[in-house]
Amino acid sequence: MTCPEDCEEPIITCAEAGGTICTETQYCSGIILDASDTIRCCSGTCEEILPQANLILLFSNTDYELKFNVNIDGTVYPEVHYYYHTRTFTENNGVGVTLTSGQLCVQSVGCNPQVSVNYRIEPNNKFIFDNQFYTTFDSDIFTLKYWGTDDNGYDVYVEQNMCVQKSQFTENC
Numbered sequence: 060m061t062c063p064e065d066c067e068e069p070i071i072t073c074a075e076a077g078g079t080i081c082t083e084t085q086y087c088s089g090i091i092l093d094a095s096d097t098i099r100c101c102s103g104t105c106e107e108i109l110p111q112a113n114l115i116l117l118f119s120n121t122d123y124e125l126k127f128n129v130n131i132d133g134t135v136y137p138e139v140h141y142y143y144h145t146r147t148f149t150e151n152n153g154v155g156v157t158l159t160s161g162q163l164c165v166q167s168v169g170c171n172p173q174v175s176v177n178y179r180i181e182p183n184n185k186f187i188f189d190n191q192f193y194t195t196f197d198s199d200i201f202t203l204k205y206w207g208t209d210d211n212g213y214d215v216y217v218e219q220n221m222c223v224q225k226s227q228f229t230e231n232c
Contacts (some may be wrong), residue, residue, distance in 0.1 A: 073100035081105035112209035113152035114180065116219040120145040120189075123226045136195045142221065142228055146203075148178065148186040156180045156215050158207035163192075166200040176205070198224040200232060 073080050078092045078100040089103020121144040129139040150156055158178040164170035180186045192201045204218040222232030 073098075076100060078102055079105055084108055109211035109213075110152055110154050111211065111213045112150050112154035112156045112180075112182075112215055114156050114215055114217045115149045115151070116203065116205065116217045117147050117149070118144045118219060118221055118230055119147060121221075121228050123228065125226075131195075138195065140194050140197070140199075140223065140225065142192045142201075142223055143189065144191065144221070145187060145189050148180045148205075148217070150180045150182060150184060153182045154213075155182045155210040156207055157209075158205045158215070158217075160207070161203070161205045164202040164204065165192075165194060166202075167194060167196045173206075178205070178207075182210070192221065192223075194223065198222075 073093065076092055081087050081099045081101045082105070083098075084107065085105040086108050087099055087101035087103055088106055089101055092100040092102055094100070121142055124141045124143065126139045126141060127137060129136050131139070148156075148158075156179075158176055158180070160173045161176045162170055162173045178186055194201075199222075201221045201223070202218060203221075205216070207215045209215050219230060220232050222229050
């Protein structure tokens with residue numbers, strides 16, 4: 060504990076105040092009695108701050124196909140644009156992730172309901188699979204969203220966009 064130069068109170072240490080010094084890689088489970096840039100005097104115990112997963116989703120190997128007279132849920136569409144692609148989830152902070160739900164939003168029609176998934180991405184690793192998007196419009200935006208939890212109990216959310224216009228497509232639009 061510190062006191063400005065002109066104060067009358069005696070200067071006491073964190074231990075004398077009944078506290079414990081927490082480092083910058085710890086959090087205080089009680090009340091912070093005094094703090095500086097590098098240490099904190101804590102009335103409780105100091106607990107290690109656990110790292111959080113860093114998850115990225117990217118699309119690659121995208122192929123375009125235009126199909127004619129396609130029946131989708133009982134309606135025949137004269138043209139449907141398909142975008143076959145690879146989805147790559149990459150964790151790069153040394154913490155595994157389990158994704159438990161996902162959702163596809165399409166600018167032209169809105170968001171589908173969230174669905175349950177069970178995708179596991181190991182620490183510093185990738186999870187890769189192939190899938191597709193399709194639209195009956197000449198241009199559209201797909202937004203793919205996923206939710207889950209990392210191995211240290213933190214909530215995880217990742218999303219990625221794909222903008223399409225006929226045979227052209229780009230990410231992060």
